[in-house]
Amino acid sequence: MMNYAIETHHLKKVYKDKIVVNDVNIHVKKGEIYGFVGPNGAGKSTLMKMLLNLVQANSGEIVIFGNKVIESDFEILKRIGSIIENPYFYEKLTARENLDLHCEYMGYHNKNHIKEVLEYVGLLKDADKKISQYSLGMKQRLAIARAILTKPELLILDEPINALDPEGIREMRELFRKLNTDYGITIFISSHILSEVEQIADTIGVIQSGKLMKEISMSDVHKFQTDYVEVEVDDIELAGYVLEHECGIRNFKIVSENRIEIYDLGKAVKEISALLVQNGVGINSIGRKQNSLEDYFFQITGTEVVENL
Template sequence: MQDYVLRTNQLSKTFRGHRALDNVNLSIRRGSIYGFIGQNGAGKSTLIRLVTGLAFPTAGSIELFGSSEEKALIQARKRIGSSIESPALFPHMTAGENLEANRILRGIPGQDCVPRMLKQVGLQGTGKKKAKHFSLGMKQRLGLAIALLGDPEFLILDEPTNGLDPMGVIEMRELLKTLNRELGITILISSHILSELHLMASHYGIIHRGRLLEQLTATELDGKCRQYVYIKANDSDKATAVIQHELDTADFEVMQDGAIKLYNYAEQPSKISSALFSAGLEIEKFMPMGEDLERYFTKRIGGDPHV
């Protein structure tokens, strides 16, 4: 049996007649970075609020660390750190004072965790600077430090790179990867920016209009978005033989109409065309093709893949 930190069973939430979540069955393995993908309003934040206890489901159940009883969930949520929407900071306090205030409010023993968290997120040198004077990236880091108080096993972040400049995005990404790799923290990251999630997530869940459309690993997602060269020649059998013998690969697919999708050498199209022309083949169509992750997501939710 897989070791899961979170599983939901037919989880649903209705607001004033609107079904924000519709029978969601989601599972997150321990040690993974789970990219939770969806447009604004798809249901990402609603699910996060249910998991963290900020809202209650209309139907279905939540299981955390293998337990789904109400009392067990209360205890399990103490093992979770979260930052939902914009970090709630005390603007007239320093980074250290913000952490100390949150430590006291949450009943976390020992003051030694405050300087440790500041160092963990790279804010140890901010001194007496007030949070209201922090850059957006620094505020996001401070929000992350607050979420890390209590050394959580499971970290839930809602749009952690929202509004950051390119350098801030890179810094946040590397910090989260370090937390996952070195401390073993399981991370759920909600975002509508698939290209950014692709650089760090090991697993994905795609949600649209409250319904979980698909869960897949990074390897599976890369396979679905694999690049290839589309070849239509006057003699499909001969083209296949050339690919097998001259290019020494079987990594291709022959379509019903005789067209060939050649996955190998996709980054060396000139090598493919040279082998085909040398064999005397007439090439009707020869196009590098494939999808990037954004196009796959757009197609998966039923949008126009050409937008």
């Protein structure tokens, strides 16, 4: 029996006749980072709110740590930290005071942990500043500090890197990895930015128009990410013949009337191009390429890169 932190079975949510989450079955393993990816408006936030009992499903069920979530059950939420949409703080209070209040609210009594998490997210020196003086990026860090304050087993993070600059994004990425490896926290993180999720996730789930298109481990995605040599020629048939009979290359694909992708990388690009030219094939361009996660998404969803949607 697989040990899942989150499972959903045929989860469905309808708003005003529009199906926002459509028969979704997700499987988040304990101890992994699961990237939930899709364009804005695909249903990511709605699904995350359903996991946190903030929005009720029309049908289907949610199982967290093996327990079925029911409307009245808020006990399970003590084991979860979350950031959903724009985090809200008391602007007139300091960061430290905001976290202190959160401890009270959650019935969590280890106040020493406040200093620890502020240091962890790099806000210790600004702990006694009022939130009204905080930048957007600082608020985002504070939201993460608050989410991990009660030492949850599961973090549910909806677009947590939205307001950050590239340096802040890198730091947060390291922070999530550290939380995952140091504390064994399972992280369920959504984003519309593929490249971000790709760098930290163990598994990704692709959602589009409320439907889960695919769940796949990143190691399987990497298997798909092959290096190849792309060559544009003036005579495709001759080029195919030369590759097979003169170069001894069988693993190639003719992708258009003048373009070939060669997957057999036993021969150097220079060698391939010399053999083609010697045998009368005109080359317009030749070079090494790599399939990206974006190509993979395009195959699954039939839409251009998620982050451009």
